[in-house]
Amino acid sequence: MVASVDWTRVDESTTSFSMKVRDSGMPAQIYWESLFDIGRVLDGLGIDNRIADAVEVGCGYGTFTLPVAQRIKGTLHAFDIDAEMIEITRQRALAAGFQNLQLARRDVLADGFGLPVASVDAVLLFNILHTEEPIELLRVAANSLAPRGRVLAIHWRSDVQTPRGPDLSIRPRPEQIIEWGKAVGLRAAPAELLLPWHFGLVLSRDDSISN
């Protein structure tokens, strides 16, 4: 049974101008997916069945979408501005029989998540914070977090040569993301290396830190 899966939803409510993140085109899927140790990334960020509902911004090929949906106990809302990426992810999810995935083509920079405030336990920002609007994206993410929710970010390292990733001039370092997070009321745990090519950050709402 796949009753809870909205396979066909394509969100057409986006504005007419596109705010696609700069330098966010994708190489071939097999190559892209050879660049990550997916289990290590998800373990490093604490993605498990204590998370109920979550959002993934810019799901791409679904590289992380399916493994995340498999781990969490709630629904994963995965968005991408590119209809082809949504379709590829949709086909993969269909083949795997996932029941807890909501896929939608959506420009999150122009239109946000379209979800109630304070409604999700996690927002995944994977390889996307080189956007021209990182603080705005983090603000949308922070607003959608339930108390004790987390923003989970990964990005390409700048301290080693990497086989992919945006130009170093626009590639955010951990300390930069931490500062952006502070600007929207998010506090970060120390960055973690997600070898070989990435770092990971867990950011919490300020008001949930001491609880």
Ligand SMILES: C[S@@+](CC[C@H](N)C(=O)[O-])C[C@H]1O[C@@H](n2cnc3c(N)ncnc32)[C@H](O)[C@@H]1O
């Ligand atoms: C570099 S890829 C990363 C894909 C995936 N997060 C991963 O790490 O495998 C960035 C993705 O974000 C999508 N994207 C770019 N701008 C977007 C926007 N404004 N709203 C939603 N998705 C966007 C792109 O289409 C692309 O699929």
